[in-house]
Amino acid sequence: MNFTSLTFLIFLTIVFALYWLFPQRRAQNLLLLITSYVFYGWWDYRFCGLMFASSLIDYAAGLGIASATSPFRRRVWLSCSVAMNLGMLATFKYFNFFTESFAALAATLGWQVDPFTIQVILPVGISFYTFQTMSYTIDVYRGELKACRCLIDFCAFVSFFPQLVAGPLERASNLLPQFERERRFDEKLATDGLRLMLWGFFKKLVLADGLAPIVNARFNDIPASSGPQLLLATICFAFQIYCDFSAYSDIAIGTARQFGITLMRNFNHPYCAASLSDFWRRWHISLSTWLRDYVYFPLGGSRGTALQCTTAILLTFLISGFWHGAAWHFVAWGLLHGIATAATRGRTLRLPWLSSRWDWLSHAVAVGLTFSFVCLSWILFRAATLADARTILTKIAFKSFRSREWLDLPGDLGNQSRVTLVVLGLFILSEWFLRKYEHPIQLARLPLPVRWAAYTLLIWGTLELMPLTSNSDFIYFQF
Amino acid sequence: MKRYLLKLLAFVSLQCVLAVLLWQDAPQEPRSDHYLAALIDKHEALLHQPGPRLLIVGGSSAAFGLCSPIFQQKLQLTPVNLGIHGAAGLEFMLRHAERHARPGDVILLCPEPMLLAGDRMEPEPSLKTEILKVWPSGATYMPQRTTDFSVAKWKKYFDRLAVEEMQQRLRRGVFDAPKPQAPVRELPPPPSNRAFRYTRSGFNEFGDMIGHYTEKHKPFDMPRMVQLNEQRVEVAVSRINRFVENCQRKEARVFLAYAPLLEGTQPQTAELHSILGKRLQIPILHHPRECTFATEDFYDTPMHLGGEAAKKRSRFLADRLYEQLLVARVSGDSTIRR
Numbered sequence: 035m036n037f038t039s040l041t042f043l044i045f046l047t048i049v050f051a052l053y054w055l056f057p058q059r060r061a062q063n064l065l066l067l068i069t070s071y072v073f074y075g076w077w078d079y080r081f082c083g084l085m086f087a088s089s090l091i092d093y094a095a096g097l098g099i100a101s102a103t104s105p106f107r108r109r110v111w112l113s114c115s116v117a118m119n120l121g122m123l124a125t126f127k128y129f130n131f132f133t134e135s136f137a138a139l140a141a142t143l144g145w146q147v148d149p150f151t152i153q154v155i156l157p158v159g160i161s162f163y164t165f166q167t168m169s170y171t172i173d174v175y176r177g178e179l180k181a182c183r184c185l186i187d188f189c190a191f192v193s194f195f196p197q198l199v200a201g202p203l204e205r206a207s208n209l210l211p212q213f214e215r216e217r218r219f220d221e222k223l224a225t226d227g228l229r230l231m232l233w234g235f236f237k238k239l240v241l242a243d244g245l246a247p248i249v250n251a252r253f254n255d256i257p258a259s260s261g262p263q264l265l266l267a268t269i270c271f272a273f274q275i276y277c278d279f280s281a282y283s284d285i286a287i288g289t290a291r292q293f294g295i296t297l298m299r300n301f302n303h304p305y306c307a308a309s310l311s312d313f314w315r316r317w318h319i320s321l322s323t324w325l326r327d328y329v330y331f332p333l334g335g336s337r338g339t340a341l342q343c344t345t346a347i348l349l350t351f352l353i354s355g356f357w358h359g360a361a362w363h364f365v366a367w368g369l370l371h372g373i374a375t376a377a378t379r380g381r382t383l384r385l386p387w388l389s390s391r392w393d394w395l396s397h398a399v400a401v402g403l404t405f406s407f408v409c410l411s412w413i414l415f416r417a418a419t420l421a422d423a424r425t426i427l428t429k430i431a432f433k434s435f436r437s438r439e440w441l442d443l444p445g446d447l448g449n450q451s452r453v454t455l456v457v458l459g460l461f462i463l464s465e466w467f468l469r470k471y472e473h474p475i476q477l478a479r480l481p482l483p484v485r486w487a488a489y490t491l492l493i494w495g496t497l498e499l500m501p502l503t504s505n506s507d508f509i510y511f512q513f
Numbered sequence: 514m515k516r517y518l519l520k521l522l523a524f525v526s527l528q529c530v531l532a533v534l535l536w537q538d539a540p541q542e543p544r545s546d547h548y549l550a551a552l553i554d555k556h557e558a559l560l561h562q563p564g565p566r567l568l569i570v571g572g573s574s575a576a577f578g579l580c581s582p583i584f585q586q587k588l589q590l591t592p593v594n595l596g597i598h599g600a601a602g603l604e605f606m607l608r609h610a611e612r613h614a615r616p617g618d619v620i621l622l623c624p625e626p627m628l629l630a631g632d633r634m635e636p637e638p639s640l641k642t643e644i645l646k647v648w649p650s651g652a653t654y655m656p657q658r659t660t661d662f663s664v665a666k667w668k669k670y671f672d673r674l675a676v677e678e679m680q681q682r683l684r685r686g687v688f689d690a691p692k693p694q695a696p697v698r699e700l701p702p703p704p705s706n707r708a709f710r711y712t713r714s715g716f717n718e719f720g721d722m723i724g725h726y727t728e729k730h731k732p733f734d735m736p737r738m739v740q741l742n743e744q745r746v747e748v749a750v751s752r753i754n755r756f757v758e759n760c761q762r763k764e765a766r767v768f769l770a771y772a773p774l775l776e777g778t779q780p781q782t783a784e785l786h787s788i789l790g791k792r793l794q795i796p797i798l799h800h801p802r803e804c805t806f807a808t809e810d811f812y813d814t815p816m817h818l819g820g821e822a823a824k825k826r827s828r829f830l831a832d833r834l835y836e837q838l839l840v841a842r843v844s845g846d847s848t849i850r851r
Binding site: 054219221224228486494 | 514516517520521524527528531
């Protein structure tokens, strides 16, 4: 069940009505549990069994850790949980990647190895909920969280439908206590949640789906694409993935607020970042902080020597790359960010001689440089293979400066694409000038008729501008 | 909570009112010269032409291969040629006609062989999209909405098609500035000094395609042999028989005429015609070999007769239809059997 479907809106309305009809916590949790499995099963009912198994094992692990009498037993329980979660990921997501990579490596060494591959469908959201439940068992092990003693509460926490499929990757310490206490309806929270959902629908349906044809036309036909076309497609992809992913998070957060549950913010205007470290504090915040707390800090973080710190950074970004996909170009993307983050750690991109005179210009240059690097790194993310990424980068680097090809660009675009680019321009301006707000339609201080007119315009504008494509899946569903 | 729900209800009600206004106000007939937009004119004629009428139902062979004025002169009926494109599917054509059949109507069913063979009951998907783009109301006659309303189809329709229809109407309502007084057809004049193209303006007021009448024959490939599938033929036969019953209930009479046959291809369809002759409960005006034409009589495909051949065929069918109607009048029998 996709967020951007009428089916979901009807589903949400029914769940909302039933949820507040029975304001007792246990009844609400049971309702959320059942409806979350219905939501998840709508994709494929077979996935439900896997998620339930994962929930059951981690619930047992949490209780086991809490009741263990020795550190050894506690470690055993934790290891079981981590091994099971990573084992599931390894089986469903990485098995074929590793066997095929091993076979390719063996072939380069002259050995003929026939890779054994398995035909499995990647369960939707597996990367998210396995990491979420691992955070629970690790937090219980560390003593930062009490083990949950109610299976319904725990399963509802794991399967909570707004954030199940594509995040935010919630921490147990933030989300689980909300399931363990009574919830009250908060009108302000719910109203702002609706605004956030509206903004999310706009970003997904108009911008992300509207930019997709521009991106796909070039990335699916690299040999026939010119340097300027690929450069435009790269910039469009940067905004496509941002709008797509942040839209899902916005809708998820807004939906959760209807139930009195607060999810963590997942994006904070990442393209306004003035450095790479800043970018990673603003992009996919839930995953970045998870990796920081469970990988980077345990590896020593910034407390060790420069070499140790650099190693920790590289390993963290390597895992981030792997998390995103079982392919070498994702790994390369992660490593590239790791190297660049390690290299610029503790340094600023602002030019001192410029900062002293025009601080705003210096800041703008730093933002521009960061955005340019992130954009170019997205090529590794979007390209199907490393070879394709190399071709694109080469064309952009050496063939983007032919004025004739730039003049041809507008003609290559259809009417829908041109409209989308105009809307994108307005969106970029709103991102920059309204960056202190969570979203640009926080219009609570304006009179009611003005607010309603703005929302109405946004709704009908979205309906008018959204392209009529048949595939409207969110990009991060594939992870 | 109460205040939140009331405000939400008020806001949603406002959007619903806007939606209804935009839905109602959006003009249903975009001013397009697209070939398929001729369906709008045919539909208008079907709704408003005074009776008694001769409704011609079929694909492009009916559009290209029949000359309505000849029928009008011979039969004293007002012709409405609904023929447009075989890939629209038999179901769509029959639904459109039977929904608006009136007492006293005579319906001449002349579908292409592939439709009679059951090879195209449903519309071809890309053609369906094109039809709905130019004539959204045509969705009413499309089969997918009401047959086999499985959960999967419901999900797909509800999730995308409903939104798509709303967007189509909204775009025309807001950006095409409806002019209620404007005539339905504000079209460029038919191309006189340019080569024939498939356009809405190539049709006459009866729905006959006449834009190609002055064009010369164009070489085309010979039609491929169609593999007959008895089950599919049975589906088509049942549907046609049901169409006949529905029309008879409305006191309209139905006759079948075969599509024009290219000389030498009669053996390919002999088996099909034999089955149809036995199973169809509908008067068939002629044997297929009585309506064969030479290659030069066709315009650009084995289904599209040129101008002179269309007139010749029309005279032949009008005579046969006249005989059948005369027999019916004399015998006082409104339900004719062959």
